[in-house]
Amino acid sequence: MSAVPTFATVPSSPQEPLPVVAVGAGAMGRAWLATLSDSPEVALVGIVDLDLDAARRAATGLGRPDLPVGSDAVALAEGTGARAVIDVTVPAAHHPVTTAALFAGLPVLGEKPVADTLARALSLAAAAETTGQLFMVSQSRRWNPQLAALKGMADDLGDIGAVTTEFFKAPRFGGFRDEMAHPLLVDMAIHAFDSARYLLGAEPVAAYCETWNPPWSWYAGDASASVLFEMEGGARYGYHGSWCAPGAETSWNGSWRVSGARGTARWDGDDEPVMDADVPPTDRPRSPHEGIAGALGVFCAALRTGEPPMGEVHENTMSLAMVEAAVESAATGRRVLVDDVLARAHERAVAEETHPQVREVLRSWSSVRSALAGTAHRGPGGPAAGG
Template sequence: MSFRTIESSPAQPLRVVVAGAGNMGRAWLAAVIAAPDVELAGVADLNLTAAQDAIAAAGRSGLPIGSDAVELARQTGAQALINVTIPEAHHAVTTAALFAGLPVLGEKPVAESVSRALSLVAATEITGELFMVSQSRRWNPQLARLRAMAGQLGPIGTITTDFFRAPHFGGFREHMAQPLLIDMAIHAFDAVRFLLGCEPVSVYCQSYNPEWSWYAGHANATAVFEMESGTRYVYNGSWCSAGAETSWNGRWRVSGQNGTALWNGDDAPTLHTATESTIPDTSHYSGIDGALHVFVQALRTGQRPSGEVHENVMSLAMVEAAVQSARIGRPARIDAVLTRAHADAIRAEDRADVCHVLQNWPSVRDALATPPEP
């Protein structure tokens, strides 16, 4: 898929507006300020005090702020938008930006539902603007190394992630029905697609809330995915598990025909095979700094980046399928989730042009796999 390219360099930096000045928005402000080929043009938030406080904390008092991100981008001559708003606002803000001729780098999740995500996919096909989703773990050099190791193992039988922590966040996570699956597990689900380079088929998931949990919803979940390769991926997690906590990245085991690769989530992964292999270094950038670098590079070169929206949606589909399976008590098929989301997307769509594109997709999987040339 090709998209509109934009030249940039340290002498001619890409001017961006950051939308959303909450916790993560502040992290993005720091990343933008640190990037040599990006310039912060302004900060938008519905809460102008939050925007004001964020630019002051970033040492940029006096920078333009506004409540409408796209309008602020127009006023400041910004060339791209970084969407760090709450998930429920991702669809509206990103749609407006794309149709205003702004490429978007968006925080995960791509949108609050797969159906809204499909609408955004169609919007990029109409506008020809790049929309890349930042799943920050994708840019973890240790995960990239684990992927290179997985490539040495021959056919992969099982991949497991253990995620056991006990954070007291306060706020929205403690009131969500599925805080672990929706807010956290997407990082691991996206990582397993990245590791295997293949897509999910189905999932059986049980979620529950231990009696000592301080969450209103389900803090624990165990999900078994079947992947297209035949690999089984087992995610076993808890957000109310005190003692011997795992890394925020989880603890990983990749088990294949030729051996095993292990990653504790914090240190370099290790390869355990009968013969020695040389694992090349594959990634030089990490976290959101890495995502920003890749976004700017993609705009410069026109090369489709990892995390481009077509490629990202399946990670959210894994979350929705796991939630559905936990609700119905049976396995859920990813294709059924996609089919229902597609119908919902067409029904809910306000824009005739986006609706037309959605209606003409042969299937959602095909549309996501082979984005058309605009």
């Protein structure tokens, strides 16, 4: 989607798979470990977790109890010869773990969200530019052949007026989600927002959001949200969801409608999308990429070819900007401009940045939107012009 700065390539082949360490041996980390073990494109050479017992248990669970473990990704990568890092830590650790890896010359494939705040996401984009290393975010729900087919149908429909997602489920997670102020918006809706950007091929302009917590909710924060985004080009994207909505639940991808000049496409999130239009859907090859294995394959191909992948940090950060815009609108009761959210995050990123080179890159961005789109004119360390 964007022309991002170039990054260093790393050769790999089926004969010489890419050696990687995985960081974070929690629930999602274990799913990643299974995927890494199954992939012919990578060789898992170590597991990192602050909790060394968790790392050892994960190694044993893979049937590889002798796999090296450690509590520091860069140190274990140096000790094992790893040439890339898979970051599956908690969101608050994404910024420190990924920054350290990039500065050690290691490209990173990291779990969503890119970081726990938009300001730290901008810092990571600037760190990728500073180091010339690839940082790709695995936004796993974007790697879905049915979503790719829906995108093809959206392209067939001509101008798009509206895209909507309904997401109604009733999971009882226990743990951190039950305590978050905005569990649905911050932990889950980012997947749908990211998919909407992909479907429309357009970035967000503004958000209006209301959140609330139904009386029967088992969440401390607001488990229900309705958001209306204005997207570039004028289409509207509406998201309506709840995490405490028992009965007639939607799929985990949500239920989608794309309304265009020539007709409508719908997707229930589980089955193939369908189109009701005055043109038949164009015959397109099915996307070969699915879930986290799909993201891993795309990451390895990008490292081989130098071709920027979907999910590259600059491109992915706009999905987090949609989340922060929605949260801010819910808090203020006002329609929020995404450019204002980006400008405030940029100011905070410059103020918080501890690495002089990264701060210099951040300050060289004359516009955050164009820096994320890869179209910014960068002065050599010139002062930030805001925006």
